[in-house]
Amino acid sequence: xxxxxxxxxxxxxxxxxxxxxxxxxxxxxxxxxxxxxxxxxxxxxxxxxxxxxxxxxxxxxxxxxxxxxxxxxxxxxxxxxxxxxxxxxxxxxxxxxxxxxxxxxxxxxxxxxxxxxxxxxxxxxxxxxxxxxxxxxxxxxxxxxxxxxxxxxxxxxxxxxxxxxxxxxxxxxxxxxxxxxxxxxxxxxxxxxxxxxxxxxxxxxxxxxxxxxxxxxxxxxxxxxxxx
Numbered sequence: 001x002x003x004x005x006x007x008x009x010x011x012x013x014x015x016x017x018x019x020x021x022x023x024x025x026x027x028x029x030x031x032x033x034x035x036x037x038x039x040x041x042x043x044x045x046x047x048x049x050x051x052x053x054x055x056x057x058x059x060x061x062x063x064x065x066x067x068x069x070x071x072x073x074x075x076x077x078x079x080x081x082x083x084x085x086x087x088x089x090x091x092x093x094x095x096x097x098x099x100x101x102x103x104x105x106x107x108x109x110x111x112x113x114x115x116x117x118x119x120x121x122x123x124x125x126x127x128x129x130x131x132x133x134x135x136x137x138x139x140x141x142x143x144x145x146x147x148x149x150x151x152x153x154x155x156x157x158x159x160x161x162x163x164x165x166x167x168x169x170x171x172x173x174x175x176x177x178x179x180x181x182x183x184x185x186x187x188x189x190x191x192x193x194x195x196x197x198x199x200x201x202x203x204x205x206x207x208x209x210x211x212x213x214x215x216x217x218x219x220x221x222x223x224x225x226x227x228x
Contacts, residue, residue: 002136003032006143025143028150034139041134045127045142047150051157054101055179056092057186058110059117065089075185081107092120093182094175101152109148113141118149125149 004010007023007030018035034043068074069089077090077098084107092098101120110118115138118127127142 003034003139003143006140007032025147026151028147030143030146032139032143034134036134040131042130043128043134043139043142045139045146046124047146048124049150049154049157050123051153052097052160053175053179054092054094054097054120054153055182056090056098056101056120057117058088058090058092058102060115061087061089073185073188075182079107084111087111091182091186093178095178097156097175100156101149103152106145106148106152109141109145113145114138116142116145118145120149120153125153 004012004021004023007021007025010021010023012019012021017037018033020034021032023030028047031046032044035041065074069076074089075091075093076085077092077095078085079090079099079102081104088107088110090098090102092102110116114135115129116127117129118125120126125146127146129138129142
């Protein structure tokens with residue numbers, strides 16, 4: 001199995017149309033899960049650890065996000081790497097810490113992905129895809145990205161531990177507030193949708209409402225009240 005072969009001491013469990021694998025790579029413990037379908041698939045790579053607080057989300061840029069970024073509904077964090085910032089959208093808090101984490105090596109590992117999203121939250125790194133045609137090579141790139149992030153996060157945790165005494169209460173409170181602000185933005189789903197996505201959402205809602213009304217109108221016999 002190509003995916004399991006990338007892990008050390010891999011333990012694989014297979015079921016109908018799905019599988020999980022656990023093992024390590026470069027000393028980082030990983031949990032890999034994938035479900036293969038004919039037209040779409042879901043795969044995730046997760047790893048947990050302990051490091052300074054960080055909330056981050058990075059994904060491929062999509063058409064129509066420019067307006068949400070300009071309005072502030074999406075809080076893009078520019079890394080200074082023009083090629084990466086052009087292809088990928090990073091939201092993260094605290095921003096200063098995120099820039100330390102998403103260094104050149106991490107950006108290179110993420111940038112190698114054909115399609116993928118990566119989340120960091122509450123001691124977990126998760127890379128994955130939902131709805132793409134299954135490709136084992138994509139999962140392997142996801143493994144490499146998670147490992148790169150974990151190594152960088154672990155290095156940052158070691159550095160922070162040695163200077164923990166210099167961190168003030170006000171600095172910690174500012175970090176907590178910055179994370180809470182970003183999380184609040186991410187919860188406002190409608191404001192973050194692009195114009196095409198909003199049109200599709202409204203159209204889909206209208207179609208659903210019409211279908212429900214039709215079902216009630218005819219299913220409950222209301223139509224007979226209007227018949228001569």
